[in-house]
Amino acid sequence: MSLMSDIIAKAKARRMRIALPEGSDERTLRAARILTDGQIAEIILLGQPDKLNAQAKTLGFTLDGIEIVEPVTSAAYETYVDEYVQLRQHKGMTRKEALEVMKDTVFFAAMMVRNGIAHGAVSGAANTTAHVMRAGIQCVGVAEGFKTVSSFFMMILPEFRGEHHVPYFFADAALVPNPDASQLADIAIATADNWKALVGTDPNVAMLSFSTKGSATHPDVDKVIEATQLIHARRPDLNVDGELQFDAAVIPSIGERKSPGSPVAGHANVLIFPDLDAGNIAYKITQRFGKAEAIGPFVQGLNRSFNDLSRGCSTEDIVNTVAVAAVISQAQA
Known part of the structure; x- marks a missing residue:
């Protein structure tokens, strides 16, 4: 199904x-x-x-x-x-x-x-x-405990790693142009909860960046690291890790090599992008090049x-x- x-x-x-x-x-x-x-x-x-x-x-x-x-x-x-x-x-x-x-x-x-x-x-x-x-x-x-209204896409890949009709949630790809660390935490928490409600399995949340665990230094990387720390403090029940590059987030062998011991690397199903440029471009590339079905965006928060x-x-x-x-x-x- x-x-x-x-x-x-x-x-x-x-x-x-x-x-x-x-x-x-x-x-x-x-x-x-x-x-x-x-x-x-x-x-x-x-x-x-x-x-x-x-x-x-x-x-x-x-x-x-x-x-x-x-x-x-x-x-x-x-x-x-x-x-x-x-x-x-x-x-x-x-x-x-x-x-x-x-x-x-x-x-x-x-x-x-x-x-x-x-x-x-x-x-x-x-x-x-x-x-x-x-x-x-x-x-x-706005929902209690949140300050950010955002959105997510359900991306259904026709095939990935030998499986068919593979779902991923991308956020935010439609509403918040340049979220700060607090807003990024809001986006991640809301998307994780919606994954649980809609898919029924536990979300594995990757906070994406051009850096994996200190491979690069930049204020943009610092924002993702801070957002990840905020999520851990607010929702210790969530399985979330960052900062992670895309390949480290979704490819087990790369995740193991770049971020050994990470609870998320290589197994992410919820992908949180650092800004709207990245999220919007990513969903469109996945849809057009990867032939994925893009369902949404859905408002959250x-x-x-x-x-x-x-x-x-x-x-x-x-x-x-x-x-x-x-x-x-x-x-x-």
């Missing part, structure tokens, strides 16, 4: 409530039908019921069994407006402004997640990443699962992202 199939099976075993704010988007409507029929998640569509039902009918299906919420007619609308004013009063938010903000389905969905009405939300098919992340940070909030999509996403992308959001929500519940 592939990792994605396994994640969908986990989602089905304990169905979570996932809000889809972009109900008027055709891809979202189709995904809602697939997710509901497949019993992958309990879907809450946001939008005007009459319009969404009519749109679905023209596409050849119904929205039977799917809850539809229109923000301005919802019983929670005024409550969310008042709560949002409280959350943003330090920024000068007025009730008049909040009334307009809560008409936005992405922000309304974020408040649903904040209040536990939905376990998570997935949007971005019709909204920018900046807009989705603004709603997530302002309404859902928020109080609850609140994910962003590419505006070029497919219906299948939405289905897969909802399944991942559901399984992460299971771990958070």
